[in-house]
Amino acid sequence: MEDIDDILLSRKTAFTFNVLHTLLDASGRDVELQNYADSFTVFAPPDEAFGRLKVKTPFDLMQDIDKLNLLLTFHMVPLKLMQADLLQLLREQAAVGVTGTGRESRPTLELGTISGHPLHVRMLEHLMVEHARVLQADVTTDNGVVHIINRILWPPGLSEESFHGNVPFHTAV
Numbered sequence: 001m002e003d004i005d006d007i008l009l010s011r012k013t014a015f016t017f018n019v020l021h022t023l024l025d026a027s028g029r030d031v032e033l034q035n036y037a038d039s040f041t042v043f044a045p046p047d048e049a050f051g052r053l054k055v056k057t058p059f060d061l062m063q064d065i066d067k068l069n070l071l072l073t074f075h076m077v078p079l080k081l082m083q084a085d086l087l088q089l090l091r092e093q094a095a096v097g098v099t100g101t102g103r104e105s106r107p108t109l110e111l112g113t114i115s116g117h118p119l120h121v122r123m124l125e126h127l128m129v130e131h132a133r134v135l136q137a138d139v140t141t142d143n144g145v146v147h148i149i150n151r152i153l154w155p156p157g158l159s160e161e162s163f164h165g166n167v168p169f170h171t172a173v
Helices: 004-009 018-027 029-035 058-063 065-073 083-096
Strands: 040-044 108-112 118-123 127-129 132-141 144-149
Touching: 004 018, 004 040, 004 132, 004 144, 018 029, 018 058, 018 065, 029 065, 058 065, 083 108, 083 118, 083 127, 083 132, 127 144
Parallel strands: 040 144
Antiparallel strands: 108 118, 118 127, 127 132, 132 144
């Protein structure tokens, strides 16, 4: 089997991840994915999700490595969570009455990310992570699982517009 970084480069799904892989490489996170000893979950937006950026290009995001790292680590959970695990945890939330607020009164699962900001998972018509739909779940790897999502996940306080492009590229050591 392959690790998460290998899966992003392969053509084992109907989606391509050239942009995500390039961003991981520019930030040095690709090394972390290759060397991470424990299993974890990556919610991976494919190239077409990055193509929907309105203000910046995907490569403008590489100009501010600190913000890029925050963005990328918001897509990573330090546990291996298959879709069945997520659905089971949501059922457990429903059984104890933990729900979202306002219109979204369905059970909401809060997952801690490597960024330190929580991701919120719900089951509507489809499995949702924040406002992204899971397009394909359970792409298994040696060091975790990849769930392919239809959009970029923006952590609190970070947006496409907040990338100013004044920090040089990261160089891997």
